[in-house]
Amino acid sequence: MAMVTGGQLVARMLKGEGIRHVFTLSGLHIAPIYAGLVEEGIAVVDTRHEQAAAHAADAYARTTRSLGVAVVTAGPGVTDALTGVANAYAASSPLLLLGGAAPMFNQSRGSLQEMEQVDLFHRIAKWSDRVPSPELVPLYLAKAFRVALSGRPGPVFLELAWDVLCNAVDEASVQMPTHYRTTARQPPDPAGVETAMALLAAAERPTCIAGSSVWWDGAWEALASFCERAQVPVFLNGAGRGCLPPEHPLFFQHTRKEALSASDLVFVVGTPFDFRLNYGAEPTFSATSKIVQVDVDPVEIGRNRAVDVGLIADSASALQAFAAGAPGAKRTAYLAGLRASETKKAQALDVWCRSDDVPIHHYRLARELSEVANAGARDPVFVADGGNWVAMAAKVISLKRPGRWLDPGPLGCLGVGAPFAIAAKLLHPAREVWVIQGDGSFGLNGMDFDTALRFKLPMVCVVGNDAAWGQIRIPQVGMFGAEKSPATLLAPTRYDEVVRALGGHGEHVTEPRAIRPALERAVSSGTVACVNVMLDPEAPVKAGAMGYAV
Numbered sequence: 001m002a003m004v005t006g007g008q009l010v011a012r013m014l015k016g017e018g019i020r021h022v023f024t025l026s027g028l029h030i031a032p033i034y035a036g037l038v039e040e041g042i043a044v045v046d047t048r049h050e051q052a053a054a055h056a057a058d059a060y061a062r063t064t065r066s067l068g069v070a071v072v073t074a075g076p077g078v079t080d081a082l083t084g085v086a087n088a089y090a091a092s093s094p095l096l097l098l099g100g101a102a103p104m105f106n107q108s109r110g111s112l113q114e115m116e117q118v119d120l121f122h123r124i125a126k127w128s129d130r131v132p133s134p135e136l137v138p139l140y141l142a143k144a145f146r147v148a149l150s151g152r153p154g155p156v157f158l159e160l161a162w163d164v165l166c167n168a169v170d171e172a173s174v175q176m177p178t179h180y181r182t183t184a185r186q187p188p189d190p191a192g193v194e195t196a197m198a199l200l201a202a203a204e205r206p207t208c209i210a211g212s213s214v215w216w217d218g219a220w221e222a223l224a225s226f227c228e229r230a231q232v233p234v235f236l237n238g239a240g241r242g243c244l245p246p247e248h249p250l251f252f253q254h255t256r257k258e259a260l261s262a263s264d265l266v267f268v269v270g271t272p273f274d275f276r277l278n279y280g281a282e283p284t285f286s287a288t289s290k291i292v293q294v295d296v297d298p299v300e301i302g303r304n305r306a307v308d309v310g311l312i313a314d315s316a317s318a319l320q321a322f323a324a325g326a327p328g329a330k331r332t333a334y335l336a337g338l339r340a341s342e343t344k345k346a347q348a349l350d351v352w353c354r355s356d357d358v359p360i361h362h363y364r365l366a367r368e369l370s371e372v373a374n375a376g377a378r379d380p381v382f383v384a385d386g387g388n389w390v391a392m393a394a395k396v397i398s399l400k401r402p403g404r405w406l407d408p409g410p411l412g413c414l415g416v417g418a419p420f421a422i423a424a425k426l427l428h429p430a431r432e433v434w435v436i437q438g439d440g441s442f443g444l445n446g447m448d449f450d451t452a453l454r455f456k457l458p459m460v461c462v463v464g465n466d467a468a469w470g471q472i473r474i475p476q477v478g479m480f481g482a483e484k485s486p487a488t489l490l491a492p493t494r495y496d497e498v499v500r501a502l503g504g505h506g507e508h509v510t511e512p513r514a515i516r517p518a519l520e521r522a523v524s525s526g527t528v529a530c531v532n533v534m535l536d537p538e539a540p541v542k543a544g545a546m547g548y549a550v
Contacts, residue, residue: 007032027073029100054084211271280305386438
């Protein structure tokens with residue numbers, strides 16, 4: 001009679017789901033899972049903090065558009081990973097967190113690292129539960145996969161006690177589920193599509209704002225087909241960045257507020273009416289604009305803003321239907337006017353991008369970074385982790401393809417830099433990975449550049465160093481004055497030396513002319529590199545005065 005442990009069953013289910021890497025920080029409570037992972041040939045990537053393990057699994061999910069898995073020990077291991085789960089929940093990322101626990105027979109007796117864990121996740125996960133026995137491990141994991149990946153994706157948490165993982169059961173008695181989830185699309189209501197197309201036919205100044213679901217649903221070609229047929233300008237946010245190439249004639253970046261506020265019809269596809277869209281309110285949107293909203297989650301339809309057509313559908317199905325039903329149009333004057341405004345704003349921005357000021361302007365660093373990273377046939381991935389420096393860099397950096405931009409998402413969680421980059425590099429070793437890092441955010445998970453070095457995952461971290469929590473300090477000083485703005489200053493730390501001490505390559509830059517050579521040496525080093533660039537703390541204020549507020 002062949003026997004199998006709960007830990008082995010966990011590994012077999014992960015293998016069946018196509019998981020190739022699992023992120024973790026070691027703990028004895030979860031050792032049986034490790035043994036099973038080794039048997040199944042699944043790589044174990046051990047980070048320096050459980051938050052980093054959760055972030056890496058989140059990025060793994062985003063990059064594969066599938067499931068990412070983190071395994072953490074009981075108690076503080078689980079609570080350390082909590083922030084990563086919350087971030088994945090806000091970003092609709094299907095992260096599976098497996099947490100160890102004291103053996104069932106010792107629970108409630110004061111075991112090491114014992115605490116109530118399942119209830120912690122009820123408000124920040126799609127599902128949270130504990131597996132009661134080894135033979136039920138496959139069924140619980142099948143449900144976890146199904147819940148995480150169905151509808152609007154999101155994280156799930158499962159607690160697995162020591163004895164559930166260690167105890168063995170008769171392999172023949174274990175039900176190994178198959179075909180436990182569907183990948184079927186959810187098409188939009190045809191009547192709603194017809195109404196939306198009638199609104200489009202009557203519109204003079206339609207606009208489309210497309211978000212993360214365009215990436216998750218593989219809808220970039222459908223987006224291009226729709227906007228080209230209907231001649232609708234497109235703005236992208238979240239993981240949707242890069243879903244139209246920068247040279248596409250209908251891709252716009254710098255005139256979003258102008259276009260949305262003047263539009264008589266707005267297609268909002270796969271992005272919520274949250275703070276990023278000013279909750280759908282004026283002055284970002286006109287109160288008289290017609291709204292067509294597409295979301296796979298019916299709860300999002302009409303949240304914060306009344307809509308004229310609400311379609312419950314995945315982005316690919318909806319955009320395909322729009323492309324098929326859209327009336328052909330020529331909006332020459334409308335698009336020419338918007339393009340002229342876009343060009344004017346880009347030219348004004350380019351003045352800052354070429355600034356020779358010392359300390360260095362954020363936009364100058366962003367321009368140099370974009371040009372070096374995108375040179376020739378390079379296919380870079382950018383990981384965004386910071387405040388002002390990252391927000392300003394996002395206005396300048398070109399994205400050649402979908403799936404090349406990873407940022408925390410709407411929770412605004414700092415510390416994703418190294419963990420996200422580790423996952424991206426593991427999955428695509430041939431792609432160069434660039435971390436756009438604030439000096440504040442470096443401190444949260446900067447030690448995981450050690451993880452990248454241990455696993456031989458070359459990447460370049462470009463630290464924009466203004467020796468402050470700049471995105472907080474600037475408005476805080478403006479409201480209360482410098483003397484009432486504590487906890488917003490940092491030291492001009494040599495983060496390049498930190499990475500050098502870990503065994504990587506370091507560069508320190510204080511003048512604009514030195515940026516490009518330093519970036520080129522960093523990427524040529526073939527290892528983990530940190531380029532620490534001293535920025536002007538007042539640059540965001542100067543840019544804001546010229547109409548380029550972060």
